[in-house]
Amino acid sequence: MASTAAAHGDESTWDGGSSPMGASYGKLMMWFFLMSDAFTFSALLITYGLVRSSHQAYVGAVNAFKFSQSYWPIPEKVFESVPFLEGVSLPLVFVGIMTFILIMSSVTMVLAVEAGHRMDRAAVEKWMLWTLLGGIAFLSCQAWEWTHFIHGAHHGDAVAEGTTFFGANLVHNQYGPSDFAAFFFFITGFHGFHVFSGVCLNFLIYFNTVTGVYERRGHYEMVEKVGLYWHFVDLVWVFVFTFFYLV
Amino acid sequence: MAHSEHETHVTVLPPDREKIKKLWTVAGYLGLITAVEFIIAFTMGHGPLKTAIFIGLTIVKAAYIVGEFMHLRYEAKVLFWSILIPLIFVVWMLVAFVYEGMAIGLVRH
Incomplete structure (x- = not known):
């Protein structure tokens, strides 16, 4: 403790009591956990890059694009559906909505952290509820996206040549090479699992805030630590969005 | 509410308007960059330049999220x-x- 150190005056750092890197134990460990998690996600995304660059790319006009096993699909032709607007081509619109939802829930999280610094329990409760809502909305969108990806498009021209396979599983898919669907499931699935864990942790934080645990403890550092995790989930989505949906 | 008896011991500070405004500004930038990415996605042909622009914009977004939301910019060097x-x-x-x-x-x- 800083106060203990001040009372004696002649100790060195080796006597303990000071936080390395000026961060609390929990925050520092959260940062290092997130580092390791960043490497895991990097490995997944880079493997996607390796496999994608080893396949032939589609050359030709975007409008003339047809699904084929012989080249990698262009994402805006795979992800062009929006709920309730079946058959209307709205490329990347739904995934844009999902990105917006996740960014907004990151903002509400950081506002909850800000409220925690001020010991404002009511505001922490309010912003945690919004964050939870954002997380659940994102997961619901992803559930729809997966269902649509697995069942496939309904138009006849969406069938890969030489097969009558609709949709996707880990072996076959109508969109392109088998690895394409495998990576979709692994990367968005691993990210979705992180969002799910984040929603559970956020609920825990909300519950503890409502029951006054942090108020009795005298600080809202747990909100900050779980906040770091939640922002990281948003950060990973930014990369998934670019490398899986845009490039 | 059941928890109102605790509130007497706690001093709730007023909202830091400047900080909150800054957070919303950062959110605005993130939304704006995403919108720009959308425009580029549909107006540019596929190629290395397009990929490079996307990666650049992604790094800018990542820097805002890690630096401001995760507060890393203000932590110890x-x-x-x-x-x-x-x-x-x-x-x-x-x-x-x-x-x-x-x-x-x-x-x-």
């Missing part, structure tokens, strides 16, 4: 660099593996 420097390995891995993938592609096709 030693923590800041402990997080940033190891990411060199990711960059190296990306370059090496994508290069390798293109080489595999050349052999295959």
